[in-house]
Amino acid sequence: xxxxxxxxxxxxxxxxxxxxxxxxxxxxxxxxxxxxxxxxxxxxxxxxxxxxxxxxxxxxxxxxxxxxxxxxxxxxxxxxxxxxxxxxxxxxxxxxxxxxxxxxxxxxxxxxxxxxxxxxxxxxxxxxxxxxxxxxxxxxxxxxxxxxxxxxxxxxxxxxxxxxxxxxxxxxxxxxxxxxxxxxxxxxxxxxxxxxxxxxxxxxxxxxxxxxxxxxxxxxxxxxxxxxxxxxxxxxxxxxxxxxxxxxxxxxxxxxxxxxxxxxxxxxxxxxxxxxxxxxxxxxxxxxxxxxxxxxxxxxxxxxxxxxxxxxxxxxxxxxxxxxxxxxxxxxxxxxxxxxxxxxxxxxxxxxxxxxxxxxxxxxxxxxxxxxxxxxxxxxxxxxxxxxxxxxxxxxxxxxxxxxxxxxxxxxxxxxxxxxxxxxxxxxxxxxxxxxxx
Amino acid sequence: xxxxxxxxxxxxxxxxxxxxxxxxxxxxxxxxxxxxxxxxxxxxxxxxxxxxxxxxxxxxxxxxxxxxxxxxxxxxxxxxxxxxxxxxxxxxxxxxxxxxxxxxxxxxxxxxxxxxxxxxxxxxxxxxxxxxxxxxxxxxxxxxxxxxxxxxxxxxxxxxxxxxxxxxxxxxxxxxxxxxxxxxxxxxxxxxxxxxxxxxxxxxxxxxxxxxxxxxxxxxxxxxxxxxxxxxxxxxxxxxxxxxxxxxxxxxxxxxxxxxxxxxxxxxxxxxxxxxxxxxxxxxxxxxxxxxxxxxxxxxxxxxxxxxxxxxxxxxxxxxxxxxxxxxxxxxxxxxxxxxxxxxxxxxxxxxxxxxxxxxxxxxxxxxxxxxxxxxxxxxxxxxxxxxxxxxxxxxxxxxxxxxxxxxxx
Numbered sequence: 086x087x088x089x090x091x092x093x094x095x096x097x098x099x100x101x102x103x104x105x106x107x108x109x110x111x112x113x114x115x116x117x118x119x120x121x122x123x124x125x126x127x128x129x130x131x132x133x134x135x136x137x138x139x140x141x142x143x144x145x146x147x148x149x150x151x152x153x154x155x156x157x158x159x160x161x162x163x164x165x166x167x168x169x170x171x172x173x174x175x176x177x178x179x180x181x182x183x184x185x186x187x188x189x190x191x192x193x194x195x196x197x198x199x200x201x202x203x204x205x206x207x208x209x210x211x212x213x214x215x216x217x218x219x220x221x222x223x224x225x226x227x228x229x230x231x232x233x234x235x236x237x238x239x240x241x242x243x244x245x246x247x248x249x250x251x252x253x254x255x256x257x258x259x260x261x262x263x264x265x266x267x268x269x270x271x272x273x274x275x276x277x278x279x280x281x282x283x284x285x286x287x288x289x290x291x292x293x294x295x296x297x298x299x300x301x302x303x304x305x306x307x308x309x310x311x312x313x314x315x316x317x318x319x320x321x322x323x324x325x326x327x328x329x330x331x332x333x334x335x336x337x338x339x340x341x342x343x344x345x346x347x348x349x350x351x352x353x354x355x356x357x358x359x360x361x362x363x364x365x366x367x368x369x370x371x372x373x374x375x376x377x378x379x380x381x382x383x384x385x386x387x388x389x390x391x392x393x394x395x396x397x398x399x400x401x402x403x404x405x406x407x408x409x410x411x412x413x414x415x416x417x418x419x420x421x422x423x424x425x426x427x428x429x430x431x432x433x434x435x436x437x438x439x440x441x442x443x444x445x446x447x448x449x450x451x452x453x454x455x456x457x458x459x460x461x462x463x464x465x466x467x468x469x470x471x472x473x474x475x476x477x478x479x480x481x482x483x484x485x486x487x488x489x490x491x492x493x494x495x496x497x498x499x500x501x502x503x504x505x506x507x508x509x510x511x512x513x514x515x516x517x518x519x520x521x522x523x
Numbered sequence: 524x525x526x527x528x529x530x531x532x533x534x535x536x537x538x539x540x541x542x543x544x545x546x547x548x549x550x551x552x553x554x555x556x557x558x559x560x561x562x563x564x565x566x567x568x569x570x571x572x573x574x575x576x577x578x579x580x581x582x583x584x585x586x587x588x589x590x591x592x593x594x595x596x597x598x599x600x601x602x603x604x605x606x607x608x609x610x611x612x613x614x615x616x617x618x619x620x621x622x623x624x625x626x627x628x629x630x631x632x633x634x635x636x637x638x639x640x641x642x643x644x645x646x647x648x649x650x651x652x653x654x655x656x657x658x659x660x661x662x663x664x665x666x667x668x669x670x671x672x673x674x675x676x677x678x679x680x681x682x683x684x685x686x687x688x689x690x691x692x693x694x695x696x697x698x699x700x701x702x703x704x705x706x707x708x709x710x711x712x713x714x715x716x717x718x719x720x721x722x723x724x725x726x727x728x729x730x731x732x733x734x735x736x737x738x739x740x741x742x743x744x745x746x747x748x749x750x751x752x753x754x755x756x757x758x759x760x761x762x763x764x765x766x767x768x769x770x771x772x773x774x775x776x777x778x779x780x781x782x783x784x785x786x787x788x789x790x791x792x793x794x795x796x797x798x799x800x801x802x803x804x805x806x807x808x809x810x811x812x813x814x815x816x817x818x819x820x821x822x823x824x825x826x827x828x829x830x831x832x833x834x835x836x837x838x839x840x841x842x843x844x845x846x847x848x849x850x851x852x853x854x855x856x857x858x859x860x861x862x863x864x865x866x867x868x869x870x871x872x873x874x875x876x877x878x879x880x881x882x883x884x885x886x887x888x889x890x891x892x893x894x895x896x897x898x899x900x901x902x903x904x905x906x907x908x909x910x911x912x913x914x915x916x917x918x919x920x921x922x923x924x925x926x927x928x929x930x931x932x933x
Contacts, residue, residue, distance in 0.1 A: 103829075104829055107825050107826075107829055110822075110825075111822050111825070111826070114818050114822065115822075118815060118818070122811075152639055152640070188752075190585065190587050190589075190784065192587070199784065200587045200784060201784065202585050202784050202786070262589070263588065263590070310678070310679075310752065320681055320711055321679065321681070324677070324679050324680040324681055325677065325679045325680070326679055328679055329679055391804075392888075392889040392890065393804060393807075393808050395888075395889065396560070396808075396885070396889055396891075397808070397811055400553060400556070400557060400811075400812065400815055401815065403549065403552075403553040404553065404815050404818060404819055406549060407546055407549045407550055407553065407819055407822060407823065408822055410542055410545050410546045410549065410826075411546055411822055411823070411825075411826035413542055414539060414542035414543060414546070414826055414829070414830045415826065415829045415830065417538055417539060417542065417830075418539070418829060418830055418832075418833035418834075419833075421833075421837075422833060422836070422837070472807075472810070473806075473807035473808070473810045473811045474803075474804070474807045475803050475804055475807070506538070510538065
């Protein structure tokens with residue numbers, strides 16, 4: 086029976102090519118616009134570490150007090166050196182790391198080669214297991230490397246390719262800011278987007294990945310200055326990088342790994358206790374106002390997904406909706422024009438269900454054709470999205486199998502939904518009346 | 524033309540009428556908001572920067588050895604002499620940042636040292652006595668820095684600017700009566716008073732995020748060379764020699780010293796590139812909204828053509844009867860145009876409410892501005908005209924139905 090309906094549908098569609106083309110175009114454009122903007126939205130709003138994001142937490146400590154708070158009472162979104170060090174010292178989470186962004190220059194060993202500027206982060210050794218960072222060669226460094234301020238470094242696969250031609254460089258040295266560091270690990274391809282471990286300094290998205298990771302205390306000891314944001318509510322008492330460390334300026338990102346709700350609650354209590362201690366010691370002159378958000382809540386709080394992306398997606402979905410309303414109208418016109426045919430079929434004993442099957446098949450075919458056109462347009466859309474969006478965001482949008490399947494599925498399902506009402510109307514055609522008027 | 528019979532006839536094809544009206548309503552709601560977004564973005568993009576954009580470019584030079592501040596300072600002064608001596612260069616100045624850069628330093632500005640909340644926020648541009656000439660920005664009051672007033676400092680040093688030059692928008696914000704010249708302000712969170720010695724014409728800040736809209740034209744020129752890990756050189760080419768200057772300048776810097784990194788990709792940027800980079804998001808949004816609006820209008824028009832054609836086909840016999848009873852071609856044409864106008868009115872009425880509703884919702888969600896009613900009104904006009912245009916073809920066809928049709932069966 087299905088093949089018969091298929092044949093009927095194709096014949097009917099051929100009979101009014103203009104109307105058919107119009108519907109296919111509308112569905113194609115509507116689906117392509119939604120899927121293109123969806124691919125961007127999916128890329129920027131995705132969970133960068135889905136298997137673990139609910140265990141990763143970002144603590145905030147209010148070291149500025151009421152005058153430094155934003156209107157909603159939020160404490161600063163980064164940490165001062167004093168607070169970051171205190172939290173690292175207390176070590177209350179399963180794993181944790183303070184981190185700050187650096188942009189040192191790396192001098193290649195070969196003479197005549199230009200020095201290059203790289204970006205990176207100064208972190209603690211627990212950073213790597215905490216974030217399940219993949220290694221190609223070697224590994225991260227140990228806790229004793231942290232405390233001993235070892236001159237070790239983890240480099241990216243890209244930098245390893247540039248400096249060592251891609252071979253394992255574990256044990257070799259790299260000259261960073263005039264100082265030799267021993268390579269202990271080379272990352273596998275790892276460039277998570279958004280840069281979730283330090284959104285306060287990276288703003289979320291960046292086409293260039295981190296090329297070096299150094300021990301935090303080593304970087305502090307060698308006075309490697311921070312790159313990225315430094316926010317102060319008062320001028321530091323002393324000048325220089327050391328002055329920054331002694332100030333209440335915030336510039337350090339912090340992340341902690343906590344298993345389960347109980348651990349989070351006790352860590353929350355710990356943050357409040359710490360703030361209360363600071364209050365008692367006279368450093369804070371206000372009640373504790375700390376925060377602890379898990380990673381998804383933190384990314385949301387920091388507005389990591391650009392609002393333009395959301396607006397585009399909504400407007401494109403609006404376009405799809407109009408296309409569907411349009412299709413409902415055109416299908417209605419198409420189906421009702423065949424009242425006579427329906428009447429004859431009904432009079433000859435066709436059930437309403439048969440009429441449903443026939444016309445939904447026709448709607449499905451229109452949807453499928455629209456979907457195929459939509460596929461082509463989505464491909465073109467994603468390819469040219471760099472033309473309308475900033476490179477760092479556009480680079481994330483990808484066509485993959487799931488996007489292709491989703492495009493087809495949305496096209497077919499949406500068109501069949503649009504076909505429901507016209508089909509319902511078609512199935513209500515009174516056989517007797519139609520025959521009479523003929 | 525009588526409206527009542529049209530309304531009666533419409534009752535016979537309620538579904539189609541509602542669908543067209545719904546489509547018009549949704550299209551109006553979306554297109555109004557899309558056009559409004561386009562207008563907002565293009566208005567942002569065409570804001571003036573206050574500098575001589577056609578002849579200006581910037582070079583970023585990263586020092587390979589950042590340890591010795593004094594050597595960096597000496598190198599910067601040598602660099603500047605070399606740049607200013609180039610034939611294609613009119614003037615050059617060192618800075619930490621520049622208009623439209625996107626990131627940089629901004630500082631709270633206060634009028635009293637013990638003020639708790641800021642008076643306003645402003646961009647800090649480290650400058651020397653050549654900066655104004657390099658930017659091509661004029662002083663409208665007061666005087667320029669003298670060479671002896673230019674200090675040098677590292678980024679984390681406390682800033683002690685005894686004199687500053689401020690932009691006219693900042694001046695107006697601080698002293699609306701215009702008496703800011705010679706007054707002291709606090710540009711460094713309450714530390715050290717700075718005397719305002721000059722006021723520039725319009726000068727845009729580096730901040731371009733929407734949070735900084737209120738401060739977009741607040742700039743403070745601080746008389747110092749910033750001894751950072753990198754420096755920007757602003758270079759103004761002689762008229763018409765931008766390309767030559769952009770080629771000469773990096774060569775001249777490398778000839779001074781090779782212990783620097785000038786990025787191949789974006790180490791040297793013309794101001795046109797700076798502007799493009801600053802507003803690429805806005806341009807992208809405007810283009811995307813433009814494409815969607817055009818597609819929407821086209822689809823809505825096509826939908827009206829499709830459905831009306833169907834109605835005309837359905838009603839050939841009735842039209843024939845009316846023609847046989849003496850209706851002129853013009854009557855038939857008017858009938859369909861009026862019918863469409865009535866549906867259109869229904870649609871735009873709902874659509875206008877929807878457009879404003881969507882906008883109000885977006886205002887709360889996405890820091891968007893309030894939709895101006897001009898957009899709703901012009902959207903209404905556009906959609907009614909679009910509807911009339913779309914229905915014209917089918918209506919003309921209807922008007923050509925001959926009275927003979929009345930005698931035919933279907």
